[in-house]
Amino acid sequence: MRDPVTDFEYPDAWVAACRSPDRLDDVRRGLAVLTASGSVIRRGFTTGTTAAAACKAAVLSLAFDTVREVDVTLPCGITVRLPVDGYRGQASCRKDAGDYTTDVTGGLEFVVMAAPSLSGGVQFVPGEGIGSFARDTPRHRQGTPAISAPALDCIRRSIDEAVEEADLSGTTVILTIPRGAEVAQKTLNPRVGVHGGISVLGTTGFVEPWDDHVTEGVLDRIARAPGAVVLTTGRLGLRYSRLLFPEHEAILVGNKLEEALRAVDGDAVICGLPGLILKFMNRDVLAGTGCATVEELSATPLWEETAHRELAAFRARCPRVRVVIVDRDGRIIGESP
Template sequence: MSQGASPLVPPRDKRGTRTGFTTGACAAAAAKAAARVLVRGGALTEVETTLPNRDRVTFALHRCETDGERAVCSVIKDAGDDPDCTHGAELVAEVRLTGDGEVTLAGGQGVGVVTKEGLGLEVGGPAINPVPRRNIIDMVREELPEGRGAQVTIHVPRGEEMAKETLNARLGILGGISILGTSGIVRPYSTAAYKASVVQAIDVARHRGNVDLVLTTGGKSEKYAMEMMPHLPEEAFIQVGDFIGVGVKHGARVKAERIHVVGMMGKLSKMADGKLQTHAAGSDVNMALLAQLARESGASDELVREVEGANTARHVLELCAARGLTDITTRVCRRVVEHLSKHAGPGPQVRAYLVDFNGTLLGQHPAPPRQEEAA
């Protein structure tokens, strides 16, 4: 299969499905081109390369220059319709030939440096993941005569700035972005990629000795969770998005002692219904369940009917608050803990916290210890 990668980055469609290419695939193409220019001479405008998934792809080159001792080639990353902060990034490969038969790989400007353990990468080395590392080396080797080696350095101009939009600093990757990609292809809004990032963040947190994991459903809930638990380090807080099931199961797998789940009424209502994936397109709020919980909280028949006909979980919260019925949030949290504990197994204790859009804690389970017990 052969595909083309445009030299210009086309506009993204927020609802589109156009695939793109990973930073690793772009870096491998640039490195292959630079090695070819050094070995064969001349200049290139494009290069065909093999992705980690074995697809053959032709990349247009943004830069291609050599002075005979080194060559520099670059590719502009097209992430397709994925909302990737590295969309439009220039992946630059600088290659020098050696006589030792080895291909070495280094990170230059804009490529992050690994400063902490737990990522499966060498501390002090570049944040170039194993699959793209192998792909870059393999593509360069294809161009080298027998017995020759190469020194390859990957640069990403503006990489340090782009990294501010990622979790790299929290993971201990400083000074730039990571070179990523297991297949070479970026799929818009890839659930696999997001799940992998959740697993990686949990691994890092546990590797650093954190026995408490705080799983949040988004940026706001994470901010409020940090305010509630200021004694925990930043890496203990992990945005799982819609994939609470992935977070809880992996947290149990790596032997976390406590898993704190923090979110707002909509997401927690879905978890209370036993849903492990809470995306709006994949699961609806069960109004019948919320009506049942409202009744158990002492709601009148009239309020129960209003809850059954509510538009959203937030609407349910407003209806109950207007009647002074606050216990429903605690009951939602209790149901969340019951369901998630089944998936966590006997290891970690699961705790749930329901906050509103202003960060006010509306309900939690288990209940906090009383003052005299905590003293």
């Protein structure tokens, strides 16, 4: 049985140990994760998925009055059905965090107003509660909404599907998150230069339920992996790890690099984007740089010297761990000496 989100092949022993066989279909569909102990843990949905569902419901309710659920095709290609509350051009959807119990955005309401466009075409307007960048970053200009490219594509695709289904010539869609500014104070946004609300994100469309049970499953995979294992922190890192190290098993560990390395029996590689990796090697890496994030640092003249210093120091502490840092296009921008 394979996880359609991560492409991980579950060992037969895990499937046999499953304590909830009736939930294995959710695992096959990518809606849940199976762990080594046999427990099944539900994935949640990202802010981008929630926003897309609310937008689609608002547009559909222009034609069908009441809308109670919508189908959304996620960035990972899986189509899911979400509950919504749509009525005559207004709709809402609450963010489902799944079994990720510490997700501070869990339960947050996304509200959308939609109106037919007299001039045709589709206009999407990010409104109250959505953060914006306080200054220029390597990927965003000051003042632009904090909406990631995969999330925006999912939102626009969902709106377009609704426009076609409702047989509209066009629409204007305004997305708001009424408690977005309040909840954002509990996130990293103020520290990374996003002000006024939360970020609308979602590389796959799912929120991974990173709790102790999943850690157990991850550590079991690391212990079972033949040869050197590649540890990575996110979805892009997982993709590039598989491309760069096709002969090794690449395992997504999120921000649990310390626990993962303790489980390694032999050599290991850490591969991924710079943010979590450099902060793991040195939590004070940004001190004195004037940068709010490691990604911002990577675009400055300070990057080469800083990366070389931190990689050399980490290699001295952990000589059996190779580190390969890539950017979002897969280019290697730092590597252990």
